[in-house]
Amino acid sequence: MEVDVEQQQHRRRPVFTIDDDHSFDLDAYIAPYTGRTVIDRLIAIIIQCPSIAPHALSLAIQRVYRLRDPSLLNAVISAYESVLGTQEGKGLPPVADVVSVDMEWVEDVTKRNIAERTKLEVELKTYTNNMIKESIRMAHRDLGDFFRSTGEFGLALKHYTKSREFCSTSQHVLDMCMSVLELAVEQRNYAHIPSYVYKAEGALESLTIGGAVASAAAPSSASASQGRKPTDRDQIQTKLEFVLALSHLGTGAYDKAATAFLKLGPPEQLGDWIGKLVAPSDIAIYGTLCALSSLSRSLVKSQLVDNPTFATYIEQEPYVRELVQAYMTSDFKTVLDILSRYSIRHNTDIHLSAHIPELTKLIRHVALILYFQPFETVRLERMAEALGWSVEEVEREVVGLIQNRKIIGRVDSRGKILVAKKTDHRAELFGHAMRMASEMEKTNRKLLLRMRLQQADLVVKDPKMTRREQERGLEIALGDSLM
């Protein structure tokens, strides 16, 4: 189901071609990733950039052999074939010319997978019969891991959640939550994330409290683990913050996502997730774009520019630094240029691509609002020049912003001038006071009538109300009248 929807979305999305203005280095992009996410990302690229599809296909096939999920091979090839069928995909070499499929590997892996699956299921059965709680949990966990690596997410989730029943310590709960979260990120199931994050936070909390108690009870044994614990805890905390930020992004809450990304700990603390799920450069891009689109200028300065931790992420992706700098110097033309230059990078990102149109729109609005702020009147031509748009485009956007009350001003459509609205505060205050006075009077009167009606018990009653309920209603009324 989900895959179908995804593919339909892909089909509707525009296709990008690489040229001088829109650069994209596939090898550099894909290098930091490992595991499944590589294939997911390459599939996205195959579908959206037909011009580099063959290269992406060969890369993907190479990487598939390192995993143990033969179904990925089909997914990659069918993605490529679907591109071949489209207008843009004409002239691309057929699959057989690009790669040769190793059928032996497929058979071999499938055989091994079946064997392991049987083994794990037998184990689970034995443990269940013996009713050894800890072993049952581990068997479920192993099965979950196994299904995840073979791409059967539904079954994996089932086993992970089943293992919850057999958890005996907070550490186990935490492990379970982290596995589910990894799974959710891989599947891009953002709505699922927050509940597991809260569960995990709860477990983490009790774990630290439990740890403190344990260390007080047995100081000698705890001292060894104490050196390790804090970093472990930080690591999990950072991971949780990251998935939560990602879920905010996924559900379109850009302001929350921005603050969450900007508060993340240093990249080391994401541990094995770097590469497996996300690259630091991704975080730099997500955080920056969300911040520019939804935070105010002062917040961007304090939380992004003056934030040493986030700077370590930005280092990974130099153009992001340029972007932020252009924004801070109000050089909005450059901001928009950079956005369009790296549009392929953004649009092929599996987490970000769905939100790029919205984010770009928001950043354009921010640019317009910030540009107009210091002026009393400004020619639309000048605005168009500064932002690199046509006058009509500027006018359309400005009118939209005025109607949403983002810009306080009016457009002189004949002279193509944007004029800031001058408000006569004194008149406004008077008008407001007069209006309020008459409104208050009316409301007062209505409320008094209402009160009188209630005092006289002239309230609408349910004709079907039974006697017992009536009595209860009376009690409620009595309780109410005490207010």
Added chain:
Amino acid sequence: MEPEEPLSIPTASTSASASAAASVVPPSTSGAPPLPPSPSTGPAPLVPTGMDDDISLMNVIATITTAVSLHQLSQYLRSFAPKEVREVVLASMLPEGQDPLTILDIQANTLGILYILSARLHVASAPRPPPNYIEDFCSNFVAEQARFAADRVTLLVTGIAQAAEQEGNLRLAVLPVQDLLLRYAPSPSHLTTIHPIFARICIASRAFTAALPVLTHPITTIDLAVSELTYNDNLVYHYAGGMIYAALRRWAEAEEYFEICACSPGAVPAAIQLEALKKLALVQLIRAGKTSSPPKYMHPHLSRLFKNTPYSTFANAYPHQRGQLRSIVEADGALFSAEKNLGLISEALERAPRWSIRKLTATYLTLHLSDIGQAVGIESEGQVQALILDMIQSSEICARLSSDGTVSFSDPPVHFEKADVDKVLGDAQKQCALLSRLEREMARSKEYLVKVRYCDFCIRIGGLRDMLHPYLCVRTSPKCDRSLFFFFEKTTPFLL
């Protein structure tokens, strides 16, 4: 209802004299006369000797004319015979065929005439009182006497309405009922049972302006002693009031009346409240171009019910998507006209471009007529120009139209006179005084004092638990939790 019941007896009794009427009743009167069961204080001095078993109009008239105390007279009239007989007797003529109304004086015997008139209008075969007599009575009766029999006043009003309807001219009822209402209510702000009937008469006879003298005084006082109100009287009156104002295109007042109806208190929403809410939304669209959020105290079910109606979609699409608005009206036109709202709907639809233009004035300084036409969805430039001119004339917008078809909008000039401000301040002070008076009254009321003392007492004996006990017992809904909270808030000063 009542007029129907006596039908079985009248054939025997109406034409006959009072003694004949009495002869029909003996089974019930001879053994246990109707008087003894009534309160022991009244009857004894009232009834002249030898009249116990002789219930005739003569005697009733005699009692009416000789009664010293109005209270006792009202007791007597209320219970001198079993109900059916009483009505028939009251509606009958004197032995010589003389009309009893000619004997009685409107001012002195208001109460008696009230009984006779209301009975006459409701007993089917009774002779009709002459219309000009009713008018005379309505404009001259003594309200203090009439208040002893609030139910008879209601009967009289329904009777007048019925009589006018049978005449085929409901308009005849408007003036008498208006007189009656204005004289009967202790103050114009009192709600009486006459109000809803009057408003309905005005609507049915399309005499909208006749209702204005009554409607201009908002209802603020409810006195159950003046008339026996039900919640429906309040709902119907305000709903009908809203309809009258809407018919007169006085949208602000209409909005207020509909709002009062829709937001009246209740355990469950009434159907009429939903209807009022629908009309309220439409009136708001006409008046302000958008709906405003209803007061918090409106029943939550109502807004949920409203959301499922086409009215809600109509209001959401208003005023910009004219195409969508039209398609809604086409699709649900049958429903709108069945619910008698098609007039308001088309009025709103007609005004939609005006609201779109109003919105444009906030966005643009200058705009060409053709652009305006495009924005509001009117093809012909001439129509747009006419519309804009009309809006400028009615000072809905402040704009200049130049010869090349460019419209320049400007902010409406704002002027405040000192007198206006003084008036508002004066009103506010009056409000303030009223509220503080009400608060003082509340603080003086027995109910309140009892509760305060109870709390005080409990705190003194240190029984916080005892104090809370009754609250915890009635905690059956979030409402109660709220009252508990307020209770805590009120008691904290005591605790500290």
